[in-house]
Amino acid sequence: MIFKTYQTFVEYNQTGASATLTYVASVVPIFIPVLLFSFFIISLLSSYYFTKRFGGNGNFMGSFAVAGYLTTLVAFSMTLIDGLINTTTVVTCLVVAIVGTLMLLFTNR
Amino acid sequence: MESVTNRINNRGQFRSLIFTAMLVALFIFAMISGGIYLSESNGKNSPLLNNTAINNTFHTLEEQLPETQAIAEGQKNNTFLENPKEGSDSFLFSTIIGAAKVFTGIWRNFYDLTFGLIAETIGVSPVVLGVFTAMLLVSILLLFWRLIKVGE
Numbered sequence: 001m002i003f004k005t006y007q008t009f010v011e012y013n014q015t016g017a018s019a020t021l022t023y024v025a026s027v028v029p030i031f032i033p034v035l036l037f038s039f040f041i042i043s044l045l046s047s048y049y050f051t052k053r054f055g056g057n058g059n060f061m062g063s064f065a066v067a068g069y070l071t072t073l074v075a076f077s078m079t080l081i082d083g084l085i086n087t088t089t090v091v092t093c094l095v096v097a098i099v100g101t102l103m104l105l106f107t108n109r
Numbered sequence: 110m111e112s113v114t115n116r117i118n119n120r121g122q123f124r125s126l127i128f129t130a131m132l133v134a135l136f137i138f139a140m141i142s143g144g145i146y147l148s149e150s151n152g153k154n155s156p157l158l159n160n161t162a163i164n165n166t167f168h169t170l171e172e173q174l175p176e177t178q179a180i181a182e183g184q185k186n187n188t189f190l191e192n193p194k195e196g197s198d199s200f201l202f203s204t205i206i207g208a209a210k211v212f213t214g215i216w217r218n219f220y221d222l223t224f225g226l227i228a229e230t231i232g233v234s235p236v237v238l239g240v241f242t243a244m245l246l247v248s249i250l251l252l253f254w255r256l257i258k259v260g261e
Contacts, residue, residue, distance in 0.1 A: 079153060085156075094140060098137055106129055106133075
């Protein structure tokens with residue numbers, strides 16, 4: 001059985017707390033998109049079921065838009081650390097937020 | 110045959126559609142400019158500017174949103190500068206335009222004293238102010254049109 005040899009943290013040779021994140025992002029490129037997707041789903045379901053429980057009926061479009069904004073905010077924050085997130089991921093988050101805005105404003109009239 | 114009530118309701122939907130489109134454009138502009146500002150204020154290269162589609166969208170919105178305000182202002186001025194021809198109903202039409210001028214003037218002054226002053230104090234972007242001004246002007250024009258057509 002052939003195992004792929006990953007770069008170790010010592011070989012990565014970066015200092016600082018941000019190195020723990022950038023190391024994982026460089027070794028596993030899908031880590032940050034999956035992390036943001038998980039954040040999006042958790043925010044979406046939390047917001048939806050919160051409104052459903054305390055407001056009577058849930059607002060899926062509103063929850064989708066809120067989750068999109070939060071995820072975009074986290075993605076923008078990640079751009080402050082070099083090598084943590086790529087342009088495609090940031091633009092994807094922005095597009096999700098824009099789609100959420102479109103759905104919210106055009107369906108809840 | 111479509112009733113007057115239905116036509117008024119359709120006009121309300123038309124206004125709502127215009128406002129929604131302007132708000133969506135403002136949201137997109139705000140999100141992109143927020144991301145770019147965050148990166149630039151921290152000395153980083155914004156990844157959004159590296160993407161051609163986002164970059165073009167941002168610059169297009171930056172140019173088009175203030176233009177919307179200028180177009181709405183122009184339409185309002187054209188409407189109220191119109192000189193009605195002499196005829197049996199010209200007196201009535203002139204009266205409506207005169208009343209509408211006073212009505213819009215009051216609202217414009219109220220807008221300048223409230224939103225204009227707040228925007229100048231806290232430094233709101235001219236694009237944001239332009240969109241809200243355009244929405245106000247479109248509302249005034251549609252109300253004016255309703256005044257002429259329906260009389261209420």
